[in-house]
């Protein structure tokens with residue numbers, strides 16, 4: 038192996054309680070909320086169909102002009118308790134909040150920046166209100182933090198001169214200060230999800246990424262850190278130059294998922310995917326007609342797909358500037374919540390089953406049980422199941438406890454009958470199994 042000073046600190050999955058909780062949570066929500074919610078994708082009368090939180094970039098708005106949006110930041114409908122109840126009803130076990138996105142506006146009153154909620158008409162600590170409200174509902178809070186900061190004069194996309202080096206060193210110190218501030222002000226935070234780490238300036242400072250991870254772990258024992266923060270001695274990201282995962286879980290699956298047959302390598306490590314409802318809108322965009330918007334069924338399938346491969350799924354919400362959510366997002370949260378209420382046991386605490394993928398849907402596994410989550414019921418009314426060598430199916434029940442017939446058709450092959458009255462929409466059959474027979 039290539040000797041590395043800033044490569045992976047650990048081989049294999051973390052096995053401590055904090056990581057187990059991260060893993061068992063399985064379903065999270067993303068909150069992308071910042072100044073970008075005010076223009077909602079429109080600038081000087083022109084609508085941009087790129088991601089709304091990148092509008093400053095699409096419309097080439099100078100930082101000082103963009104940050105003047107702070108004068109309008111006063112979400113009069115914002116109620117952290119209402120947001121937390123919506124998350125609980127959706128069945129998410131954690132929420133990732135954008136503490137600071139690329140624009141540099143901080144949802145907390147950072148003493149290291151003039152671009153924070155404290156300098157807006159709203160004044161109050163939004164992040165603090167949200168952390169308390171979610172925690173009071175038993176929901177873990179994770180912090181999204183963008184290293185790239187378009188508001189900061191010392192940010193550099195690349196390091197091409199001594200001046201760049203000196204400025205970027207100041208920037209990294211500023212970033213350390215903000216991270217320490219977040220960790221000490223909000224000690225119940227469970228995870229840092231870093232973004233905006235793809236520039237050459239970060240790749241050339243792999244040492245800092247390892248330092249930032251260690252600094253947070255010293256301040257918050259058990260905290261989890263995503264792979265996207267990390268760059269090794271040679272600028273390799275997520276996986277170091279020896280192919281080992283850096284950070285505690287892979288975070289490369291943004292708006293995409295590993296193939297359930299060809300990409301089974303992901304089951305060897307922890308990973309978390311995140312997704313948007315439109316094709317690519319994280320922050321609030323006024324006009325969702327500009328791209329396809331996923332149905333609850335399509336969102337559900339992505340959640341189940343991720344868990345079936347041993348990953349977590351985070352579904353994104355982009356609150357309006359007034360602090361309320363758009364109708365489509367409220368309806369989505371409601372629809373997912375109804376399904377999770379009925380079938381959540383096949384998601385929470387579940388993992389990759391290691392059984393061959395079948396066309397009718399997905400498997401998840403917990404203890405002595407394997408769950409079949411059926412999205413595509415076959416005309417044959419039989420669900421073909423192939424178990425690994427040495428594994429037998431003892432019994433199959435639908436969630437209301439009713440048994441369905443299981444017929445062995447060959448060694449390690451079974452037909453599991455569809456329930457006589459198949460429920461509307463994706464449903465779950467629970468298999469009692471016996472292994473090493």
Ligand SMILES: C#C[C@@H]1N[C@@H](C)[C@@H](O)[C@H]1O
Nearest residue numbers: 088090091232291311319
């Ligand atoms: C690119 C990019 C960013 N990564 C996603 C999680 C959003 O924050 C988007 O703006």
